[in-house]
Amino acid sequence: EPEVTQTPSHQVTQMGQEVILRCVPISNHLYFYWYRQILGQKVEFLVSFYNNEISEKSEIFDDQFSVERPDGSNFTLKIRSTKLEDSAMYFCASSSRGAEQYFGPGTRLTVT
């Protein structure tokens, strides 16, 4: 069964550094998303992406964040200058024209 994959599984970075989180969505899906889950809190929407542009973004997704689909398979989330409060589990998701989204296993980002 096809699934969403994410790399790395755990990323440790120093405050102020740039990080790129990578995702490979399910191959025939058209809609791509990033969510995050701060430890002990609910899953929060960051951004959705369709047809090579951002469809919607939350207030969390400020100028420090960007997304890109550099080729036909990868979908990346970049944080330009990480802050301590960016420490969280980041989930990539994808969907076809159906309702449900399929999530990857997540990347745990730790900012020190």
Place this chain on the structure above:
Amino acid sequence: AQSVAQPEDQVNVAEGNPLTVKCTYSVSGNPYLFWYVQYPNRGLQFLLKYITGDNLVKGSYGFEAEFNKSQTSFHLKKPSALVSDSALYFCAVRDAWSSASKIIFGSGTRLSIRP
């Protein structure tokens, strides 16, 4: 604005007993409703969805959920719990108007099944 409420942080059930995990929602239009499950150190796994049609929807691992429009609820149920059902369960809602719409998650309910 859309929202989802899961009133119980934790639900404890004995193995073999029926279980219910509660969820209520608030949306302005027609909702798409979902249940996801999260096992330790794993991502969110899709369990089931309600879009339209029968109010009782069946999903993976023997789970089902009942959509109740008048009570704006979408409770998750299983007739006979297994220890392996122990996990964190999230109710979620999405706008029906756009395929790119974000999913709004509830705060999660930790389900613990004792042998």
